[in-house]
Amino acid sequence: MTRRQAPTDAGQAFADALAAEYAAIFAYGPIGVRLTGAARRDARSAEAAHRARRDALVLQLTTGGGQVPADKAGYALPYPVTDRAAALRLAIEVEERTAAYWRAALPVTTGADRTRALNALTDCAVRAARWRRAAGVDPVTVAFPGRPD
Amino acid sequence: MVLTCPVATGRWTANDGGPGRTRRALLRTGALLAVGGTAAPLTGCDLFDGDEPPPPDPLEPLAAEARELAARHRAAIAADPGLADRLTPIADAHAAHADEIHRLIGRPAPSGSPGPQPTAGDRAGLLAGLREAEQRGRQAAAKACAEAPGERAALLGSVTAARATHVEALK
Numbered sequence: 001m002t003r004r005q006a007p008t009d010a011g012q013a014f015a016d017a018l019a020a021e022y023a024a025i026f027a028y029g030p031i032g033v034r035l036t037g038a039a040r041r042d043a044r045s046a047e048a049a050h051r052a053r054r055d056a057l058v059l060q061l062t063t064g065g066g067q068v069p070a071d072k073a074g075y076a077l078p079y080p081v082t083d084r085a086a087a088l089r090l091a092i093e094v095e096e097r098t099a100a101y102w103r104a105a106l107p108v109t110t111g112a113d114r115t116r117a118l119n120a121l122t123d124c125a126v127r128a129a130r131w132r133r134a135a136g137v138d139p140v141t142v143a144f145p146g147r148p149d
Numbered sequence: 150m151v152l153t154c155p156v157a158t159g160r161w162t163a164n165d166g167g168p169g170r171t172r173r174a175l176l177r178t179g180a181l182l183a184v185g186g187t188a189a190p191l192t193g194c195d196l197f198d199g200d201e202p203p204p205p206d207p208l209e210p211l212a213a214e215a216r217e218l219a220a221r222h223r224a225a226i227a228a229d230p231g232l233a234d235r236l237t238p239i240a241d242a243h244a245a246h247a248d249e250i251h252r253l254i255g256r257p258a259p260s261g262s263p264g265p266q267p268t269a270g271d272r273a274g275l276l277a278g279l280r281e282a283e284q285r286g287r288q289a290a291a292k293a294c295a296e297a298p299g300e301r302a303a304l305l306g307s308v309t310a311a312r313a314t315h316v317e318a319l320k
Contacts, residue, residue: 106302118294118306125310129317139238140318143245145310
């Protein structure tokens with residue numbers, strides 16, 4: 001999920017967002033394995049939310065005649081997820097990075113497409129805040145969710 | 150505008166010699182000028198047109214709301230200092246939002262702070278009030294984001310998402 005250039009149109013922005021959603025869904029596999037109880041349930045529901053975004057994007061890009069990037073068999077994780085702490089750290093990162101892709105879609109979309117991107121950005125930001133709280137990260141919020149550093 | 154034009158009134162007083170008539174005549178003249186609006190004798194007022202304030206930017210209310218939300222959190226901290234750790238980052242975020250929105254607008258924030266903020270009730274009541282304010286703020290920011298030109302949408306998206314995370318952090 002390395003940052004690419006800012007998208008110049010809605011099709012490119014959504015294709016980028018789809019690639020990010022694929023990677024997020026993949027990452028929640030190893031994340032969920034290292035969590036228990038409420039955190040594991042949260043990971044499952046986060047994964048389901050990313051799957052729903054993925055499905056909506058595939059449908060939208062397909063019907064729009066745009067390029068639909070293919071899912072990969074695996075994605076390189078930034079570090080091995082060997083325990084709960086690493087799982088929570090990765091979950092925060094997954095949401096922050098995915099938020100950045102959705103934010104990048106805002107300038108090149110209008111109307112319902114922009115609302116969709118804004119809702120996705122907001123959902124990622126809220127999940128990131130929940131993961132920060134679960135991980136004991138303080139503060140749990142950031143001033144500008146999705147903004148590149 | 151009419152009264153700032155000495156050119157027009159000055160001419161009338163100079164031509165009007167009779168004592169006792171001057172005042173009434175002037176009043177009538179003023180009324181006529183007011184009705185006439187920007188008639189020919191007023192062209193001298195063009196001099197002052199540069200002082201007209203620029204039209205308000207559609208993002209002004211959102212910036213004002215950000216300053217108000219920051220003040221509201223700070224007022225809650227003053228009422229219950231035990232909330233400082235939790236609310237200070239949120240207050241700072243709202244202040245940062247206001248600064249960034251004003252950067253987009255291209256004008257600095259007006260001087261003066263928002264008025265006193267509601268701080269009634271115990272801690273639960275304070276937090277509930279803040280959550281409600283953040284929720285309203287989120288909706289306002291989402292509307293602004295939807296209506297904004299592309300170059301403003303990313304910042305407004307971050308403001309919207311941040312306010313949503315504040316609701317979460319205040320639970």
